[in-house]
Amino acid sequence: MNEMTVIAPVRKTVRVKAPIAHAFEVFTSGLTRWWPHDHGVGKQPIQKVLMEPRLGGRWLEISADGTETPVATITLWEPPHRLVMVWQINAQWKPDPAMKSEVDVRFTADGPDATEVELVHHRFETMGADAGASLRGDVDRGWPGLVERFAREAERDVG
Amino acid sequence: MAYENALAVLADPTRRKVFERLRAGPRPVNLLAAGLPVSRPAVSQHLKILKDAGLVEERSEGVRRIYSLRREGLMELREWLDSFWGDALEAFRLEAEKSHEASRSR
Numbered sequence: 001m002n003e004m005t006v007i008a009p010v011r012k013t014v015r016v017k018a019p020i021a022h023a024f025e026v027f028t029s030g031l032t033r034w035w036p037h038d039h040g041v042g043k044q045p046i047q048k049v050l051m052e053p054r055l056g057g058r059w060l061e062i063s064a065d066g067t068e069t070p071v072a073t074i075t076l077w078e079p080p081h082r083l084v085m086v087w088q089i090n091a092q093w094k095p096d097p098a099m100k101s102e103v104d105v106r107f108t109a110d111g112p113d114a115t116e117v118e119l120v121h122h123r124f125e126t127m128g129a130d131a132g133a134s135l136r137g138d139v140d141r142g143w144p145g146l147v148e149r150f151a152r153e154a155e156r157d158v159g
Numbered sequence: 160m161a162y163e164n165a166l167a168v169l170a171d172p173t174r175r176k177v178f179e180r181l182r183a184g185p186r187p188v189n190l191l192a193a194g195l196p197v198s199r200p201a202v203s204q205h206l207k208i209l210k211d212a213g214l215v216e217e218r219s220e221g222v223r224r225i226y227s228l229r230r231e232g233l234m235e236l237r238e239w240l241d242s243f244w245g246d247a248l249e250a251f252r253l254e255a256e257k258s259h260e261a262s263r264s265r
Contacts, residue, residue, distance in 0.1 A: 012244045022259050026254055
């Protein structure tokens with residue numbers, strides 16, 4: 001495990017013109033109101049995307065035929081400042097509870113009416129260990145490991 | 160968009176294998192083809208497709224052609240993955256601001 005090399009995190013920030021409590025609430029309980037349905041990983045078409053807003057709560061996709069697909073599980077719950085989720089999606093963008101890349105979202109008030117939201121998706125390298133030596137080799141050099149994920153995503157799009 | 164083309168191109172497993180071999184550094188065709196279950200002309204064809212997609216570049220060294228990864232092409236892919244979250248956060252921002260605005264005007 002120790003020879004795994006960290007793959008560069010994906011880091012995104014957005015400034016929201018709304019108070020921190022509101023921003024946190026919309027991000028979590030309100031997930032279904034804003035999550036882009038074309039960003040789904042489960043069975044299509046998506047009817048609803050929701051987050052159970054508590055520690056241990058799940059991020060679920062519910063498809064039109066009622067199939068529930070777990071996407072993530074909340075592992076740290078500090079409203080309205082921070083939440084961390086284990087992102088249980090594998091390199092083929094399929095749900096896989098063994099996957100443990102992590103999405104860390106922090107909310108910082110910027111005055112009473114604005115919030116800075118920083119999202120970091122990291123620990124991609126944990127996805128390699130399970131797939132054995134070959135995939136570990138792929139993630140060993142950092143950024144090229146991401147290329148493998150793009151490729152898998154491409155398979156999803158094409159096939 | 161360049162990344163869409165790149166994704167389609169990398170969907171082929173053999174082509175991806177060729178592409179991955181270039182991660183170790185620039186290589187001529189015969190080295191890239193060694194050990195792969197496809198002919199050398201087939202590898203050349205894959206390299207041409209990778210090159211057309213902007214993922215690989217080629218230079219001449221004497222009579223040999225040396226292939227290498229094209230970093231700019233990879234960055235386009237990288238930005239596309241980043242945009243999975245970029246798009247999502249933008250959608251979040253719009254909803255948070257819209258609903259905040261609505262609650263204030265009530």
